[in-house]
Amino acid sequence: MLVVMNTNATEQDIERVIRCIESKGFEARVCHGETKSVVHAIGIKETDKRDLKLLNGVFEVLKISTNYRLTSRSFQNDDTVIEVNGIRFGDKYTGLIAGPCAVESYEQMDKTAQELSESNVKILRGGAFKPRTSPYAFQGLGEDGLKILKSVADNHNMAVTSEIMDVSQLDIFMKYVDIFQVGARNMQNFNLLKELGKIHKPVILKRGLSSTFEEWLMSAEYIMAGGNGQIILCERGIRTFEHHTRNTLDLSAIPVIKKLSHLPIIVDPSHGTGLRDKVEPMSRAAIAAGADGLIVEVHHSPDCAMCDGAQSLYPWQYDLLYKQIKQIAPIVGKEIV
Numbered sequence: 001m002l003v004v005m006n007t008n009a010t011e012q013d014i015e016r017v018i019r020c021i022e023s024k025g026f027e028a029r030v031c032h033g034e035t036k037s038v039v040h041a042i043g044i045k046e047t048d049k050r051d052l053k054l055l056n057g058v059f060e061v062l063k064i065s066t067n068y069r070l071t072s073r074s075f076q077n078d079d080t081v082i083e084v085n086g087i088r089f090g091d092k093y094t095g096l097i098a099g100p101c102a103v104e105s106y107e108q109m110d111k112t113a114q115e116l117s118e119s120n121v122k123i124l125r126g127g128a129f130k131p132r133t134s135p136y137a138f139q140g141l142g143e144d145g146l147k148i149l150k151s152v153a154d155n156h157n158m159a160v161t162s163e164i165m166d167v168s169q170l171d172i173f174m175k176y177v178d179i180f181q182v183g184a185r186n187m188q189n190f191n192l193l194k195e196l197g198k199i200h201k202p203v204i205l206k207r208g209l210s211s212t213f214e215e216w217l218m219s220a221e222y223i224m225a226g227g228n229g230q231i232i233l234c235e236r237g238i239r240t241f242e243h244h245t246r247n248t249l250d251l252s253a254i255p256v257i258k259k260l261s262h263l264p265i266i267v268d269p270s271h272g273t274g275l276r277d278k279v280e281p282m283s284r285a286a287i288a289a290g291a292d293g294l295i296v297e298v299h300h301s302p303d304c305a306m307c308d309g310a311q312s313l314y315p316w317q318y319d320l321l322y323k324q325i326k327q328i329a330p331i332v333g334k335e336i337v
């Protein structure tokens with residue numbers, strides 16, 4: 001941390017800053033420049049820099065190290081690769097996940113999975129506990145939904161991912177799910193993140209509706225600090241002033257996260273745009289930008305879907321998309337199976 005002093009800061013001001021830095025357990029080193037002095041706080045502790053900002057003579061306080069450590073590129077230079085059912089995410093691998101927003105019935109899942117298996121999908125998504133804005137909207141089938149998801153996936157040799165909403169669901173999820181999904185609304189459910197740090201299954205951590213990259217990585221840090229390094233970050237759009245799309249899909253997350261972290265980053269173009277006709281172009285763009293994967297909503301009959309039909313692809317559209325991105329990926333040094 002660097003404390004930059006005002007040009008007119010006195011020796012007493014600098015002394016006070018040094019005492020404050022030392023009281024926080026850091027080593028303080030002063031450097032006198034031509035116009036300004038800078039006090040360097042050396043140490044790796046976490047501290048509230050506002051205490052320093054409030055002191056007399058302080059111009060600004062700059063953090064030079066990040067709050068996230070285990071998830072940072074400086075901790076691990078090589079990309080983390082996560083493998084589930086032969087599908088890999090990270091480094092030169094791009095993994096694909098597809099399926100409906102919600103599990104509605106056995107027939108719906110089976111029809112959708114059948115179509116998706118023809119497009120080589122190996123990881124099936126489907127929400128059983130749905131985080132709906134309205135309490136009157138379909139909330140998901142709960143454990144019955146997870147049972148359907150797992151049994152259909154088994155029949156088609158697929159792995160499954162589904163969203164866990166609460167710590168209390170952990171034991172149920174352990175029985176049915178290969179990849180845990182933490183939804184955007186739960187990105188900062190720290191109790192849940194801590195518990196997911198103790199399990200030995202991969203976690204897709206979606207970016208919060210209005211979270212910064214740093215906040216997102218700090219959430220991943222919670223999981224990693226608990227001992228679980230199998231984290232896949234998922235950009236799913238953020239809330240902006242724009243209303244033509246459901247969210248604003250922030251594809252800059254891909255190069256930014258790749259620079260900051262070794263964790264794989266995938267993209268959810270379905271929630272990111274909210275409209276079926278935007279899903280295909282944004283998926284192509286995500287792959288071109290080097291995404292480590294996609295999670296796409298697909299329904300065998302989107303017009304009858306109980307949840308997010310408008311942003312769900314028809315299976316034939318997914319198939320077309322799959323063929324397109326398979327061609328795009330090698331251009332950026334990636335591989336899609």
Ligand code: PEP
Pocket residue numbers: 101127131163182183184185206236268271
């Ligand atoms: C979902 O994947 O079904 C979902 C609710 O996503 P998000 O948490 O990104 O809104």
Ligand code: MN
Pocket residue numbers: 101102271297307308
């Ligand atoms: Mn959805």
